[in-house]
Amino acid sequence: MKKALIVSLILFLFIRCKKEDAVAAQISKIETNVSxxxxxxxxxxxxxxxxxxxxxxxxxxxxxxxxxxxxxxxxxxxxxxxxxxxxxxxxxxxxxxxxxxxxxxxxxxxxxxxxxxxxxxxxxxxxxxxxxxxxxxxxxxxxxxxxxxxxxxxxxxxxxxxxxxxxxxxxxxxxxxxxxxxxIFQYRKKTFLDEMIYFGKQLYFKDVMIPFKSDAEKIGYTPQQLQFAKENEDMIWTQFVENEMLFSTESSLTARFIADAPFSKFQLELDAETPGRLGQYIGWQIVKAYMENNDIPFKDMLQKDAVEIFNESNYKPPK
Structure with a gap:
């Protein structure tokens, strides 16, 4: 059973890569007139x-x-x-x-x-x-x-x-x-989750439109800041969930985790080590999970409600 799952995963990744290569080849042939x-x-x-x-x-x-x-x-x-x-x-x-x-x-x-x-x-x-x-x-x-x-x-x-x-x-x-x-259309931006998903859509848009740029460049992090976000994704998510932030309408959460800032504000000793905008980073990972786990056109996702994206993403941060 385990061997069959591994083979299926490899086959799935192979097919996806072939599809992505085909799209990239089509895009490279599109004529543009940029002056x-x-x-x-x-x-x-x-x-x-x-x-x-x-x-x-x-x-x-x-x-x-x-x-x-x-x-x-x-x-x-x-x-x-x-x-x-x-x-x-x-x-x-x-x-x-x-x-x-x-x-x-x-x-x-x-x-x-x-x-x-x-x-x-x-x-x-x-x-x-x-x-x-x-x-x-x-x-x-x-x-x-x-x-x-x-x-x-x-x-x-x-x-x-x-x-x-x-x-x-x-x-x-x-x-x-x-x-x-x-x-991007989002019916409302009332909760912290709404804000996260909005910027997650924005960052996923960059994944699609400028795949030649690094993830650090897309989000405006240094390589070290991006590495912190990746290595601490589970901790960040745990803080958001355990402190019941996701569906909160508290406006201070936007300043603490979404807006440009020198660091994110968990009100913990490690704050000084963090990059700002970690709420945007988590929103990005949720939207990525949604697109990986659902068969939906990219442009349709841009119009989806934040709660629907979250519920159907099956997002789980890596341990």
Whole structure:
């Protein structure tokens, strides 16, 4: 009996791998037309008398409420000049980032036949790291001064747990996250479980759309933080269950385990050793278990109720 189960498992894994390989081959053949427009470079090179030309080419970047004098002043601002130099040195021709964006768009096209490539425009925004990317049906804006590496001088006042994600490899991760927010439906987000499953869906969306990125990059952890989450998954889950957190509507749980933070707050001695957002990590594992244990299309899962996903996931953390 044991031998038969092992053989069945091996056969199942073989068939699944073959299916995944076939999908990957189809995705790689999808044609995309990605051309990144470097507004950051155009603005860095422009003279005050060329502002009108810039406004004609990129009208949506020049709101009427901001006078031309403010843009001309920005052209000679010392911080802006520093960002011009830094972004040019860091990204050069933006080729590797463009390749990853193209790969993301291939996956989006495969899973959504209505998707068409938007204009992709890079710019700087004086390191407003809460506004790194903007995604619409027709335009993608990427503020590349937010991806210069966690040790960049202008990031000195930014908390380390935020700065660690401000590097070039996270651009396509942030874009995938922005696209996930446009496709995930959740009827309500009232309980801690609702929050966990929402972000679990978001992270699973990244599994599907950017499989070329590591799990650490998808969730914004260092390799060491991801290893902690994996090694302590059973402990984390036990804390959530024994303290009756899953169906709690206590808003503090979001701050303790879902929101960006330097560490998660179990109110235990080990807190300082933990990464933040462990509720997101557990939600990810629940959604993974749901997809492994149920025959359901990926896009249908994005619309499912959190309680239904949890109940049908048969999630059990590894011991």
């Amino acid at each position: 990144v427009e470097r507004f950051d470079r155009a603005f860095a090179k422009a003279k005050p008398n060329e502002l009108g030309k810039l406004k004609t080419t990129f009208p949506y970047l020049f709101p009427n409420r901001i006078p031309d004098s403010a843009w001309i002043e920005r052209m000679i601002d010392s911080n802006q000049l520093q960002l011009n130099t830094a972004t040019n040195e860091k990204f050069g021709d933006f080729k590797s980032e463009t390749n990853e964006i193209e790969n993301l768009f291939q996956h989006l096209k495969y899973y959504d036949k209505t998707f068409s490539e938007p204009r992709v425009i890079t710019l700087t925004n004086f390191v407003r790291y809460r506004e790194k990317v903007v995604v619409t049906d027709t335009i993608v804006l990427i503020a590349i001064d937010n991806y210069l590496g966690e040790d960049y001088d202008l990031y000195a006042g930014i908390p380390k747990y935020i700065a660690q994600e401000m590097k070039p490899s996270q651009i396509v991760v942030d874009l995938a996250e922005a696209y996930s927010e446009r496709q």
